[in-house]
Amino acid sequence: MAEEVKLFGMWASPFSRRIEVALKMKGIQYEYIEEDLSNKSPSLLNYNPVHKKVPVLLHKGKPVAESLVILEYIDETWKQNPILPADPYEKAMARFWAKFLDEKLWPAAKKVVLSKGEEHKGLIEEIQEHLKTLESELKEKKFFGGESLGFVDIAANIIFWLLVVQETLGLDILTEDKFPGLHEWNHRLLDDAVFKECVSMERLLASFKVRFGALTASK
Amino acid sequence: MAEELKLFRTWSSVFALRIVWALKIKGVEYETIFEDLSNKSPSLLQYNPVHKKVPVLVHNGKPIAESLVILEYIDETWRETPLLPEDPYERAMARFWAKFGDDKVLTSIFWGVFLKEGKEQEEAMVEAMEHLQFLEDELKGKTFFGGERIGFVDLALGWLANMISIFEEVAGLKMVDEDKFPLLAAWMQEFADSPIIKDNWPPRDKLIAKFQALRDAKLAAAASK
Numbered sequence: 001m002a003e004e005v006k007l008f009g010m011w012a013s014p015f016s017r018r019i020e021v022a023l024k025m026k027g028i029q030y031e032y033i034e035e036d037l038s039n040k041s042p043s044l045l046n047y048n049p050v051h052k053k054v055p056v057l058l059h060k061g062k063p064v065a066e067s068l069v070i071l072e073y074i075d076e077t078w079k080q081n082p083i084l085p086a087d088p089y090e091k092a093m094a095r096f097w098a099k100f101l102d103e104k105l106w107p108a109a110k111k112v113v114l115s116k117g118e119e120h121k122g123l124i125e126e127i128q129e130h131l132k133t134l135e136s137e138l139k140e141k142k143f144f145g146g147e148s149l150g151f152v153d154i155a156a157n158i159i160f161w162l163l164v165v166q167e168t169l170g171l172d173i174l175t176e177d178k179f180p181g182l183h184e185w186n187h188r189l190l191d192d193a194v195f196k197e198c199v200s201m202e203r204l205l206a207s208f209k210v211r212f213g214a215l216t217a218s219k
Numbered sequence: 220m221a222e223e224l225k226l227f228r229t230w231s232s233v234f235a236l237r238i239v240w241a242l243k244i245k246g247v248e249y250e251t252i253f254e255d256l257s258n259k260s261p262s263l264l265q266y267n268p269v270h271k272k273v274p275v276l277v278h279n280g281k282p283i284a285e286s287l288v289i290l291e292y293i294d295e296t297w298r299e300t301p302l303l304p305e306d307p308y309e310r311a312m313a314r315f316w317a318k319f320g321d322d323k324v325l326t327s328i329f330w331g332v333f334l335k336e337g338k339e340q341e342e343a344m345v346e347a348m349e350h351l352q353f354l355e356d357e358l359k360g361k362t363f364f365g366g367e368r369i370g371f372v373d374l375a376l377g378w379l380a381n382m383i384s385i386f387e388e389v390a391g392l393k394m395v396d397e398d399k400f401p402l403l404a405a406w407m408q409e410f411a412d413s414p415i416i417k418d419n420w421p422p423r424d425k426l427i428a429k430f431q432a433l434r435d436a437k438l439a440a441a442a443s444k
Binding site for chain 1: 283310312315318319
């Protein structure tokens with residue numbers, strides 16, 4: 001059955017990359033459209049008039065926006081290799097942690113990039129509080145999803161971006177000694193065939209150095 | 220089957236009200252524990268160590284926090300009178316609009332318009348109006364966001380039906396103009412008049428007093444910076 005699946009995305013957006021991970025994990029064929037966010041396509045604006053952002057998934061002509069909403073849509077539409085657990089309580093936990101990542105960790109990480117040197121200390125402490133919470137949630141598990149990669153692991157891809165930020169700005173945030181579990185989890189994820197395809201660490205680093213590296217000079 | 224269901228809430232939390240409404244709609248019995256947020260119970264801190272907030276639903280000893288997460292859990296656990304549609308695309312739309320309500324509508328109206336004044340308030344008002352227009356458009360041809368009956372999105376946006384008039388009275392300005400947003404105004408009335416919803420609003424005078432105090436404190440703090 002020919003299904004039309006299109007993804008409007010951007011290589012440097014972790015939210016966009018989440019969708020690529022999910023589609024690849026499920027072996028779904030899709031057409032990828034790379035957006036220039038400084039010059040958004042009429043299609044993107046048409047399909048996501050509310051937020052005008054990537055990612056947008058287009059399935060049989062119907063658009064879905066907001067990465068976590070898209071992930072759930074994908075999981076409910078293509079049932080192979082489930083991303084979310086079947087048990088309602090476990091599902092609730094997965095949704096809770098994904099929300100935590102987006103509403104707590106991501107905004108704190110963004111602030112660090114846009115802040116000056118003196119503000120860094122407080123922000124780093126904030127991020128590390130969140131990382132501590134995640135570290136204890138991970139505990140002895142291989143992945144947040146347990147034995148295999150799941151919803152929370154996909155959502156936690158923003159941690160890669162945090163690593164790029166810390167290297168660019170020369171900051172110690174997610175360190176191996178403080179967060180051994182997250183550190184190992186990170187390696188496991190970067191070893192995973194699908195995840196590897198869906199993050200361009202070197203390219204991100206190069207791009208971040210150009211955009212934000214100059215800020216370190218003004219410290 | 221003996222089920223143990225507890226809801227930790229406050230008398231005024233609109234997020235907790237969502238859970239009250241959902242459980243009433245489904246006809247599920249539960250125990251209420253009212254929290255004083257200035258003096259949080261050890262139970263609340265134990266059940267929601269990450270955010271230390273209400274609402275928290277505890278089902279057979281297992282806690283769930285974050286109201287929209289709780290709503291989905293309720294819908295998946297008690298299947299009668301579904302809150303979310305069956306079709307995956309319709310479900311995605313419902314989740315999208317509920318998120319929009321919390322991320323954008325609530326933020327612009329409460330943090331932007333209600334808790335600010337002057338130029339900042341004006342700017343927030345412009346944003347809020349844009350957001351409300353999206354909701355107005357979404358209601359075309361429908362009585363409720365959920366269609367013929369109250370659903371997930373209605374519960375998520377339900378705070379509008381009660382809190383807008385409180386905010387308008389306290390801040391002294393109109394936020395949802397019936398002429399600009401006829402469908403939204405009609406929905407607010409329809410939702411507020413629904414039996415389950417009508418019976419569960421917190422007392423108006425208490426809300427006015429609470430939010431007056433909140434606004435005064437916020438504006439005073441901003442002025443002294």
